[in-house]
Amino acid sequence: MGKDSLLSLLEAEAGEYVSGEEISRKMNVSRTAIWKQVRKLETEGYIIEAVPRLGYRLTGKPSRLSVHELLPKLNTRSFGRNLRLLNTVHSTQDELRGLAEQGAQEGTLVIAEQQTNGRGRMGRSWISPAGKGIWMSLLLRPPVPLPHTPQLTLLAAVALSRAISRIIPIIIGIKWPNDLLVDGKKISGILLESAAEDERLRYVVVGLGVSVNLEPEDYPEELLLKAASLKMVSGSTINRSDLIAAILEEFERLYGLYLDEGFAPIRALWEAHSVTLNQQTQLNTPQGSFVGVPRGLDDMGGLQVELEDGSYRTVYSAEVSGV
Amino acid sequence: MGKDSLLSLLEAEAGEYVSGEEISRKMNVSRTAIWKQVRKLETEGYIIEAVPRLGYRLTGKPSRLSVHELLPKLNTRSFGRNLRLLNTVHSTQDELRGLAEQGAQEGTLVIAEQQTNGRGRMGRSWISPAGKGIWMSLLLRPPVPLPHTPQLTLLAAVALSRAISRIIPIIIGIKWPNDLLVDGKKISGILLESAAEDERLRYVVVGLGVSVNLEPEDYPEELLLKAASLKMVSGSTINRSDLIAAILEEFERLYGLYLDEGFAPIRALWEAHSVTLNQQTQLNTPQGSFVGVPRGLDDMGGLQVELEDGSYRTVYSAEVSGV
Numbered sequence: 001m002g003k004d005s006l007l008s009l010l011e012a013e014a015g016e017y018v019s020g021e022e023i024s025r026k027m028n029v030s031r032t033a034i035w036k037q038v039r040k041l042e043t044e045g046y047i048i049e050a051v052p053r054l055g056y057r058l059t060g061k062p063s064r065l066s067v068h069e070l071l072p073k074l075n076t077r078s079f080g081r082n083l084r085l086l087n088t089v090h091s092t093q094d095e096l097r098g099l100a101e102q103g104a105q106e107g108t109l110v111i112a113e114q115q116t117n118g119r120g121r122m123g124r125s126w127i128s129p130a131g132k133g134i135w136m137s138l139l140l141r142p143p144v145p146l147p148h149t150p151q152l153t154l155l156a157a158v159a160l161s162r163a164i165s166r167i168i169p170i171i172i173g174i175k176w177p178n179d180l181l182v183d184g185k186k187i188s189g190i191l192l193e194s195a196a197e198d199e200r201l202r203y204v205v206v207g208l209g210v211s212v213n214l215e216p217e218d219y220p221e222e223l224l225l226k227a228a229s230l231k232m233v234s235g236s237t238i239n240r241s242d243l244i245a246a247i248l249e250e251f252e253r254l255y256g257l258y259l260d261e262g263f264a265p266i267r268a269l270w271e272a273h274s275v276t277l278n279q280q281t282q283l284n285t286p287q288g289s290f291v292g293v294p295r296g297l298d299d300m301g302g303l304q305v306e307l308e309d310g311s312y313r314t315v316y317s318a319e320v321s322g323v
Numbered sequence: 324m325g326k327d328s329l330l331s332l333l334e335a336e337a338g339e340y341v342s343g344e345e346i347s348r349k350m351n352v353s354r355t356a357i358w359k360q361v362r363k364l365e366t367e368g369y370i371i372e373a374v375p376r377l378g379y380r381l382t383g384k385p386s387r388l389s390v391h392e393l394l395p396k397l398n399t400r401s402f403g404r405n406l407r408l409l410n411t412v413h414s415t416q417d418e419l420r421g422l423a424e425q426g427a428q429e430g431t432l433v434i435a436e437q438q439t440n441g442r443g444r445m446g447r448s449w450i451s452p453a454g455k456g457i458w459m460s461l462l463l464r465p466p467v468p469l470p471h472t473p474q475l476t477l478l479a480a481v482a483l484s485r486a487i488s489r490i491i492p493i494i495i496g497i498k499w500p501n502d503l504l505v506d507g508k509k510i511s512g513i514l515l516e517s518a519a520e521d522e523r524l525r526y527v528v529v530g531l532g533v534s535v536n537l538e539p540e541d542y543p544e545e546l547l548l549k550a551a552s553l554k555m556v557s558g559s560t561i562n563r564s565d566l567i568a569a570i571l572e573e574f575e576r577l578y579g580l581y582l583d584e585g586f587a588p589i590r591a592l593w594e595a596h597s598v599t600l601n602q603q604t605q606l607n608t609p610q611g612s613f614v615g616v617p618r619g620l621d622d623m624g625g626l627q628v629e630l631e632d633g634s635y636r637t638v639y640s641a642e643v644s645g646v
Contacts, residue, residue, distance in 0.1 A: 146517070147639055193518070197514065286468075
């Protein structure tokens with residue numbers, strides 16, 4: 001028995017109960033097998049009531065993104081115009097990297113309802129259950145030299161933060177370089193994968209993960225102290241298409257500004273949103289740890305950290321945490 | 324008839340003539356087909372004498388790299404220790420990138436006798452005929468942040484230049500960032516392809532192409548004004564294994580120095596070898612062209628160019644040419 005047939009059976013009854021006995025007979029499977037399929041559908045976002053003697057009833061379906069819903073909302077020139085909306089994918093990053101190597105154009109977007117192997121920074125896994133978040137990757141082909149790539153990381157954080165604030169009234173702080181925090185909890189993840197030939201960027205794949213409508217039970221318990229969804233911090237369910245459209249619009253606008261005017265305006269916006277600046281901070285770099293006070297960004301996008309002796313050190317790669 | 328059978332027939336006669344008639348009969352092919360195969364073998368580096376009435380005679384074989392010859396010459400810890408020596412390859416870069424994605428270790432080396440699709444900077448094709456050059460790619464996994472990648476480009480140029488000077492007594496100038504010139508002619512090409520996740524380099528594939536024993540007739544005529552082989556500039560045939568071993572040794576030594584002491588010593592070596600500094604230069608960047616006098620490298624590996632008004636501009640990506 002496939003789960004699709006159980007699903008179609010429940011759907012055919014349009015919210016009425018179907019007895020386990022009937023399902024068992026029609027599908028020629030055991031009651032235990034039915035139960036397993038029900039649990040599986042529930043993890044995918046279906047809501048199924050099970051009542052003794054009455055049977056099973058479908059009362060809720062997962063929210064699904066659709067191209068038909070999304071495209072009319074898009075207010076962009078190229079971002080998201082070449083769109084691949086997938087149900088389940090290994091990782092949207094890997095998917096889009098493949099397209100990039102085949103020559104896909106700037107602005108190409110891969111969205112997945114669910115990732116089976118979503119990746120975060122430092123190769124950490126990233127929770128991306130079906131239908132509750134935005135798991136997407138955007139292709140850039142920026143005509144800027146390789147050492148400017150950290151600027152794009154910061155730009156992505158500003159764009160995502162502004163887009164979310166347009167949809168729900170929450171205050172978002174950016175923790176260097178690109179974590180978005182609400183009340184100290186992480187609500188999204190950004191991962192840039194770049195490929196370069198000498199000092200020329202061939203492409204950048206920007207991975208954007210936003211925990212939109214996840215419930216506390218979607219998180220492993222140890223994560224609940226440091227991560228939250230937009231629904232958890234705002235109390236409201238958010239239309240994912242609206243948010244995707246806002247992200248693409250903000251991103252395209254800031255990216256255009258960056259290409260026209262350079263890093264200065266992005267730097268100012270980032271610094272205005274940052275929660276990392278001007279406080280005692282521990283920085284763990286691949287070359288060792290130290291403590292200092294981040295004071296701002298330099299021209300390249302590096303973090304300028306004031307040390308105890310008043311000297312400055314510029315950091316491009318570090319994990320930061322309060323002291 | 325395959326060329327291998329013609330080759331084995333000629334080889335079996337150990338330098339004696341084999342008549343066209345005999346070949347034709349043994350292989351059951353036309354005289355024209357034999358002639359075509361002879362030409363093909365010649366492009367691969369075989370030397371075949373054709374004398375009317377006597378027939379064909381094999382008088383020279385292409386020089387072949389062998390692992391058995393190369394390994395005992397290696398004086399390195401990891402560079403070249405994991406070695407893949409191939410006959411014909413699309414591009415050693417693509418080959419090694421595939422290995423890098425599968426987790427190959429630092430120092431992994433791909434060498435090919437011949438590339439069918441060798442690539443140079445800016446996607447230009449690169450002449451890499453069989454048996455006459457060094458076409459190889461070396462894998463690095465440097466624990467340095469992404470913006471430091473240009474430093475590795477400069478390091479590669481210094482390492483290659485020093486290795487060549489160890490083998491033959493010629494004076495090599497480095498044209499920014501990494502062209503090696505002898506008497507104004509380019510003798511090698513370096514191409515770094517890097518993959519990064521945020522500001523962390525995942526790997527760098529260093530492509531090294533050295534025109535070792537190419538003859539003038541190996542070059543398209545328009546290239547002869549600006550390119551030459553080591554044999555053409557020095558008058559001697561060079562043992563490629565010796566040169567490969569020297570390159571790997573110099574590269575590993577400088578790379579170790581770089582990881583231990585940072586960019587400063589590499590910068591000093593590069594500046595000492597440079598032919599780009601302190602002269603009026605035209606710089607064509609993706610953002611437009613300008614004229615200035617390069618004065619040195621900055622901490623990141625960018626080229627610091629003095630403009631007419633005395634101000635400085637740092638360039639990471641440009642084609643440079645004398646004015």
